Amino acid sequence: MDVPLPYYLCLSAVLFVIGAAGVLTRRNAIVVFMCIELMLNAVNLTLIAFSSFLGSIAGQALVFFAMAVAAAEAAVGLAIVIAIYRNKKTVNIDEINILKW
Amino acid sequence: MESLVFFFLAAFAVTTAVLMVLQRSPLVSAIYLIANFFALAALYLLLRAQLLAVLQIVVYTGAIMVLVVFVIMLLNLADETRLRPRIAMRTWITIVLSAGFLAEVMYALLAGGTPAHGPLVSAGAESLGTVESMGGALFGTYLLPFEITSLILLVAILGAVVLAKKKG
Numbered sequence: 070m071d072v073p074l075p076y077y078l079c080l081s082a083v084l085f086v087i088g089a090a091g092v093l094t095r096r097n098a099i100v101v102f103m104c105i106e107l108m109l110n111a112v113n114l115t116l117i118a119f120s121s122f123l124g125s126i127a128g129q130a131l132v133f134f135a136m137a138v139a140a141a142e143a144a145v146g147l148a149i150v151i152a153i154y155r156n157k158k159t160v161n162i163d164e165i166n167i168l169k170w
Numbered sequence: 171m172e173s174l175v176f177f178f179l180a181a182f183a184v185t186t187a188v189l190m191v192l193q194r195s196p197l198v199s200a201i202y203l204i205a206n207f208f209a210l211a212a213l214y215l216l217l218r219a220q221l222l223a224v225l226q227i228v229v230y231t232g233a234i235m236v237l238v239v240f241v242i243m244l245l246n247l248a249d250e251t252r253l254r255p256r257i258a259m260r261t262w263i264t265i266v267l268s269a270g271f272l273a274e275v276m277y278a279l280l281a282g283g284t285p286a287h288g289p290l291v292s293a294g295a296e297s298l299g300t301v302e303s304m305g306g307a308l309f310g311t312y313l314l315p316f317e318i319t320s321l322i323l324l325v326a327i328l329g330a331v332v333l334a335k336k337k338g
Contacts (some may be wrong), residue, residue: 072176072216075279080180080213082275084187085204086268091191093264099196099242103203107187110210113222121217122296126307129219129299130315133308134173136222136229136320141326143234147241148333154245155336 075119085111097148098160102143109139176216196242209301219299248325311328 074090084107091104113132154160183206191200199304207230297303307314 070299072173076176076180077213077217078279079276080183080267082272082279083184086272086275087184087187087191089271090264090268093267094261095191099238099245100199102240106230106243107190107206108201109225110207114210114213114241117214117219117222117299121219123299126303128297129222129304130217130224130307130312132313133225133304134205134315136225138322140229140234142236143320144326144330145333147237148330149247149333150241155272159325161220 074122078109078115079112081114081118084108084114095163096163098153099147100146101162102146102150106143109135115153134145172216176213178213179209179216183213198240200239204231204235207235214299221299221301221304225300226234263294 088104088106088108088111091107092101095101095104113135115127116132116135120126120132150160153165155163159165186206186209187201190199190206193199193202207226211223211226214220214226
């Protein structure tokens with residue numbers, strides 16, 4: 070592996086920040102959801118990079134469980150989006166504020 | 171050679187991620203995210219995590235993104251692409267916060283902490299991510315979390331059905 074570890078970590082940090090910026094700027098709930106997936110994947114890349122460079126399987130096992138939880142989160146999150154759209158006819162998160170106060 | 175592949179994949183991943191955030195239409199955003207996931211899967215292969223590279227494509231692009239695209243089409247969000255223009259103030263605050271966070275992480279990474287080059291342990295790293303070694307870990311050391319994962323998935327299935335069901 071002739072690519073040093075910090076390169077992978079920097080790439081992962083850049084992807085995470087792009088995802089975070091997307092969560093903060095976009096107004097469509099589904100796009101916000103996709104940006105969260107991007108952030109999850111950035112963290113997965115960090116875990117796999119450390120796992121490979123340290124020669125330990127623990128990081129990759131953690132990524133395996135993170136993927137399973139991401140799949141569960143996707144199912145429940147999209148079901149919530151569908152339920153909200155059915156009630157309020159919008160997915161704009163500025164108008165979805167029933168839990169605000 | 172390997173670093174060439176890495177820089178190509180990194181540029182591809184960052185470009186698709188930026189395009190995903192900037193894109194107005196959610197469906198095109200989803201396509202860019204799928205391209206980004208493929209680049210990440212190739213990066214996992216570069217890190218010798220073969221099983222996770224396959225799972226990345228099967229689980230993320232094959233299951234999660236299909237679900238996302240399905241919901242986008244189900245809700246017919248074409249008119250949602252013309253959401254009112256973003257508030258300039260919020261965009262600027264986001265840019266400042268993101269840039270600050272990125273600078274902080276980069277400083278932490280490059281100023282010290284992690285070793286500058288080379289694998290710390292190279293012996294056996296080639297066979298680390300194979301199905302065999304991953305299976306050994308998942309059904310040995312991590313057997314309890316593995317079983318709990320099945321419980322999480324069951325709860326998620328029931329939750330999704332209850333949430334998306336039309337109220338009778």
